[in-house]
Every structure is written in structure tokens, then in C-alpha cells.
Amino acid sequence: xxxxxxxxxxxxxxxxxxxxxxxxxxxxxxxxxxxxxxxxxxxxxxxxxxxxxxxxxxxxxxxxxxxxxxxxxxxxxxxxxxxxxxxxxxxxxxxxxxxxxxxxxxxxxxxxxxxxxxxxxxxxxxxxxxxxxxxxxxxxxxxxxxxxxxxxxxxxxxxxxxxxxxxxxxxxxxxxxxxxxxxxxxxxxxxxxxxxxxxxxxxxxxxxxxxxxxxxxxxxxxxxxxxxxxxxxxxxxxxxxxxxxxxxxxxxxxxxxxxxxxxxxxxxxxxxxxxxxxxx
Amino acid sequence: xxxxxxxxxxxxxxxxxxxxxxxxxxxxxxxxxxxxxxxxxxxxxxxxxxxxxxxxxxxxxxxxxxxxxxxxxxxxxxxxxxxxxxxxxxxxxxxxxxxxxxxxxxxxxxxxxxxxxxxxxxxxxxxxxxxxxxxxxxxxxxxxxxxxxxxxxxxxxxxxxxxxxxxxxxxxxxxxxxxxxxxxxxxxxxxxxxxxxxxxxxxxxxxxxxxxxxxxxxxxxxxxxxxxxxxxxxxxxxxxxxxxxxxxxxxxxxxxxxxxxxxxxxxxxxxxxxxxxxxxxxxxxxxxxxxxxxxxxxxxxxxxxxxxxxxxxxxxxxxxxxxxxxxxxxxxxxxxxxxxxxxxxxxxxxxxxxxxxxxxxxxxxxxxxxxxxxxxxxxxxxxxxxxxxxxxxxxxxxxxxxxxxxxxxxxxxxxxxxxxxxxxxxxxxxxxxxxxxxxxxxxxxxxxxxxxxxxxxxxxxx
Numbered sequence: 001x002x003x004x005x006x007x008x009x010x011x012x013x014x015x016x017x018x019x020x021x022x023x024x025x026x027x028x029x030x031x032x033x034x035x036x037x038x039x040x041x042x043x044x045x046x047x048x049x050x051x052x053x054x055x056x057x058x059x060x061x062x063x064x065x066x067x068x069x070x071x072x073x074x075x076x077x078x079x080x081x082x083x084x085x086x087x088x089x090x091x092x093x094x095x096x097x098x099x100x101x102x103x104x105x106x107x108x109x110x111x112x113x114x115x116x117x118x119x120x121x122x123x124x125x126x127x128x129x130x131x132x133x134x135x136x137x138x139x140x141x142x143x144x145x146x147x148x149x150x151x152x153x154x155x156x157x158x159x160x161x162x163x164x165x166x167x168x169x170x171x172x173x174x175x176x177x178x179x180x181x182x183x184x185x186x187x188x189x190x191x192x193x194x195x196x197x198x199x200x201x202x203x204x205x206x207x208x209x210x211x212x213x214x215x216x217x218x219x220x221x222x223x224x225x226x227x228x229x230x231x232x233x234x235x236x237x238x239x240x241x242x243x244x245x246x247x248x249x250x251x252x253x254x255x256x257x258x259x260x261x262x263x264x265x266x267x268x269x270x271x272x273x274x275x276x277x278x279x280x
Numbered sequence: 281x282x283x284x285x286x287x288x289x290x291x292x293x294x295x296x297x298x299x300x301x302x303x304x305x306x307x308x309x310x311x312x313x314x315x316x317x318x319x320x321x322x323x324x325x326x327x328x329x330x331x332x333x334x335x336x337x338x339x340x341x342x343x344x345x346x347x348x349x350x351x352x353x354x355x356x357x358x359x360x361x362x363x364x365x366x367x368x369x370x371x372x373x374x375x376x377x378x379x380x381x382x383x384x385x386x387x388x389x390x391x392x393x394x395x396x397x398x399x400x401x402x403x404x405x406x407x408x409x410x411x412x413x414x415x416x417x418x419x420x421x422x423x424x425x426x427x428x429x430x431x432x433x434x435x436x437x438x439x440x441x442x443x444x445x446x447x448x449x450x451x452x453x454x455x456x457x458x459x460x461x462x463x464x465x466x467x468x469x470x471x472x473x474x475x476x477x478x479x480x481x482x483x484x485x486x487x488x489x490x491x492x493x494x495x496x497x498x499x500x501x502x503x504x505x506x507x508x509x510x511x512x513x514x515x516x517x518x519x520x521x522x523x524x525x526x527x528x529x530x531x532x533x534x535x536x537x538x539x540x541x542x543x544x545x546x547x548x549x550x551x552x553x554x555x556x557x558x559x560x561x562x563x564x565x566x567x568x569x570x571x572x573x574x575x576x577x578x579x580x581x582x583x584x585x586x587x588x589x590x591x592x593x594x595x596x597x598x599x600x601x602x603x604x605x606x607x608x609x610x611x612x613x614x615x616x617x618x619x620x621x622x623x624x625x626x627x628x629x630x631x632x633x634x635x636x637x638x639x640x641x642x643x644x645x646x647x648x649x650x651x652x653x654x655x656x657x658x659x660x661x662x663x664x665x666x667x668x669x670x671x672x673x674x675x676x677x678x679x680x681x682x683x684x685x686x687x688x689x690x691x692x693x694x695x696x697x698x699x700x701x702x703x704x705x706x707x708x709x710x711x712x713x714x715x716x717x718x719x720x721x722x723x724x725x726x727x728x729x730x731x732x733x734x735x736x737x738x739x740x741x742x
Contacts, residue, residue, distance in 0.1 A: 061330030108359075111517075
């Protein structure tokens, strides 16, 4: 065999080894420790069909799924408690596996025992070298929620206009803003903004369903999507006002925010307008 | 009119001769038909959601924890994309399943006319199982359905199941209502187990009737017609079901004990189970069930045509079960206590108490099984089972000479290899050996009978 051939073979072998997940990877949540070695078999059973054998999101079904399965090699994750651009914590990944993703083909895997789920977290971390070279970000601090008042809702409406959330989400939060049709994610796939008005009483977001989850979504951003982090432009206490306003856009949901909003006569801006038309 | 006006002929020894031949033939033919038990594994779900079969099945059709939760949710992932409006219009939720096979059946004591003696009889050859054409899924968010026309070998189609279910009523997983013909909510599901052979293709406990008993109820393994209220927590570790069923053993047309348009009574079934995760081992589940019902012992007639079931007498099937996981080994344990009313047990009409033999009693029995599966990987699984049903009280004191009459001792071993594991179709290379010893059922000698099955087949669905 020639020297060139040997080098090529060696490079190929090295590339293949690097493509294989590092099975020594671990994950920790509470008193649970997950091991990539144990997660490998589980991944084959539950995850490979969508996320692919190499964890790059190119499973056999990926072509027919919208939104596309997560690419674990790129290690860009939507749902984090950590600042934008940083890796999520093991808890974040564990919660994502357990909760699933609404309006997607990603199930909630909470029927699997906790040990299975943490083993899966360890295995999917093993697909990307980022986990070897970086530590997860520090979770953002979420202050105690302020009271739901008419003033809080009104101020949140002002922030909704000022931050230009309406450009994507639309004035009534229906995901029909002027920019909505042009949005793509980091893989150049079309992506729609969240439609607040479509949410029923369970009112799930991609990354949870509580007010605290909503707070975290716009204060950490959804990495890999056009949804940015607003941590640099919204004060933490003001952020709760925005949460309260956004909840009023979920018009089919029975919530304190909707009660307060109706009681005070606070209304969302009329469709097509660029400024709030009343109730402020 | 008595259900069975002729009664039974008895030898001096008290053994049932002509009737025993009929009963053995009936029993074996019922068991042969059980080899075509519909099995519930739907690649259509895999196509809809992009999940491989292994996501829901330990080895299809046997469900795993995620599959149990998916089924409990009304075949929904609960991600707001379950309604058919979100599917490509070309998607149709239909699956068929059939098992071409070679199999061998042996009975070691068959009364042969030509010799007038009992002989071992073996038959074997290439064959087909029955065919299931199955459609199931959602009509709308939180409205699920299933329709399963099924055909046994050489049989006509019948509806094995057909139901609609209203899921998550009041936005709660604890409230689901199903109406139609459906499998009872048996956590250990005979429709989703891994054995298919002539002897091993059904759980004896799920269908057992004592010899001479004319109860029309075919066992908790038979799909039933009725309404079911069921519920579960989010991960389906806690589950319950309560069903109100017509006393027709799932036969449409108000058909009781083979007599059409005569039904007028109802049975009830209750099942509760609880799962708990054990660190390092997996989810363990325990449960209990009870089926109580009534079956007619005679009919009113008009022009000799039965018009109404009468003389209903009660029966029950109660027990407990467990499903234990030790990493890749899972073990199902099951216990049943069954009892039938004395009139049912002795095939005597309730309006003919003088027809009961002296000392007659309601038959009762105890049974159970232990079934283990070892999953080498999602594409290779071993199965082994030991099962027994033993009479604790025979209906007829004349049977004292044959106290083991009808008892069953059986074991089954086998494996399934799934050469493909896609989200589009399933194929399993199925190999199985099973045998059963039936107490005192030899037609001439009244000794035990041994039945054996060997099966090699390709079980596929699309």
C-alpha cells in the first residue's frame, strides 16, 4: 500500500472515530447520573429513526418531518435556561426529553424511567465535540414573578410594540407578522413564529408551559431560530410584564392575565396597526 | 327450551364418551382458530409519526412503556399535531398483517376410526395464518378509533374490533370513554404477545372453560361489546378501566351463546394497575382485575327460534398480575381464579333444577402463567412461557374419577428476529415450539392428552 493510500486510510479511520459518540460522556440531574454507554441502546430504539445514527438529524424519517429533528452534532439547542450561544444544562436536556416539543414529532418521553432519560441525555451529548471543549452556561436568574395587574399587562403591551415582537408574531400574536413568511432557522428551513392565539387551555410552548418557562424563552432566546434573546434589552422585572401581556394573547386560555385584562378593558392592538390603540 | 336437551351420556366410570369427542374437537378447533389471533402492531402509526417500531414495542407487537402511554392517549403523541388534518392527505391509517408459515401439529391420543384405538396423529405443511386488515388512529384531536376486520384460516371476515373513543374528556387523561367492540383493558395483552403457534397462540387462562360447561363467555381474551371508561396519569404508570359489556362475548346481533337476537343482560370488567420505576431495573407494574357476568341457560322461543335469553346465571374471573423488568429481561406473571354457576357448569337449564346431578356444584379453577422475554436488541427477542390451569372443583361429582379433567399444563419457547426495523413496515422471522397436556381428555382411555406445535414463519405487516 502506498504512503498516500495509508495516509488516506488513516484519515478516514480518524474521521470515522471522531464521528462516533464519546461513550464516556456523562450527564447529571439531581441524584441521577446518566452514562452514554447505557444511552446508546436506548437511542437506537427510540431516537435513531428521526435524529439519525450519527445524531445529525438525518434519520430515515427526517425528510418527512417538519420541524426537522434536532442536530446533536451542531449542539444548538432551543430550550435552555442558559444565555444565548451557550450550551444547555443537563437539566435542560432532561426536561426537553421528558416534555417533548409541541407542534412537532418529538414525543414526551416521560413514560421512560428517569434513568433511561438521563442515559439518553448523556448519549446525545456525546455526538458533539462542543461538550468536550465548553461548559454549559450558567442558568439565568429568574426573579420572583410580579403581581398580575392591569398596569403590568399594559406595560407588557408597550414592550411588545417597542421590541417589535409584532413583526414576527403579529399584532394579535397569531404568528402572522409582516416578517413571518420570510423566517428560516439555522438550517435554512422555513419556520413559523409561535401563534399565541392558537393555544388552548394547556397553552404549551416549545419549551414549557408555565409563566417562568415563557420568561426564560425570550430572555435566553431559542437558539437556531430567529427568536433572539432579549436579556440585553429588557430589565428582569419588566420581563414579567411582557409575560403577562403575552398571556393575554392566548385568548382561548382561562388565565389570571385574561381575567385582569378583560376586567380592565385592556385590549390588544387592532390588526395591522403598528401602535397600540387603547387600554394603555 | 333447554340449551342442551340431551344431557350427556356416561359410562359406568362416569366418563363422558360421545360428548368428550365433541368437546375435545371443539376445544382443539377453538385453539387452532386462536393461532390466527389478531396481533396489534401498526406500521401506520410509525409512518404517521416518523418513529420506528421499536419506539412503541419491546419487539412488535409487544408494547413497551412508551407504547402503552401512546395507546392510552388514544394513539396520540399529544403534541397538537395528532388530528388527521395535519397529515399529508395521502396518508391512510391502514395496516395489514399475515404470517405465512410452516407448522407441525401433533396430538398423541386421537381416536382413530379405522383402528378403534387411540393413536398419535401428526400433520404438517405450509400454511397461512389469518389476515388482519387494521385501521386505527384519530378522527380528530382526542377522538380515536379502531376498526379491525379479521379473517381466520379459511374463514370469513368478522369484526375483531370496531370502536370510537373520546379521549382526555374535560382535558383530563383520567377520563376516556370507548364505545364499540374492543379488547378488554388487559395490561398483559393477548393481542400483543409474541407467540403464534397452534398450541401457544393463546393464553389458556384467557379462554378456559371447564369440560361440560356451556357458558357462552369465551374468556377475558375475547373482545367484547360495550362501553369502557378508562384513565391514566400522564406517563401511564397509574391506570384504571371500568367496562359495561353486553353478555354476548363480543358477538354482534345481540347473540348470546350462539343464539342471535336474544341478549338482555350485561357483564362488568374492572382493571387497575400501577407502575413504579426501580432504579437500574426499569418500570415494574402490578395490577388486579375482575370480570363478573351472567350467561343464559335456556331461551324462550317462537316457532323454535330463540327469541330471548333466559335463566341467566353468574360467573366470574378475578385475579392479579405483574410485569417485571430487570434491564433487558421482562417477566409477566398472571393469576386467575374462575368460577361458574352450577347450572352453567353442568349444562343444565336453570328452570330444570331436577336435571342437576346429585352433589352438583359450580366449577372453579385456578390458573396462571409466567412468561419471560429476553431482548437481545430491538431486533431479536427470546420468549418462554409456562402456563397452567387446574380445576379446584369439578361441576359434577361423577367426575371424581377424573379430577384432572380439563386441566392444562403448557409451555412455549421461541424467538423472533426482525431483520428490518423501519418506520414503514415490519417483518419477523418467527420460530416457536409449544406443547400442552390436557388432563383426562383422551377420548377412549380418559388419560392425559399431549398436543404439540412447531412453527416457523414470517410474520409481516405493512
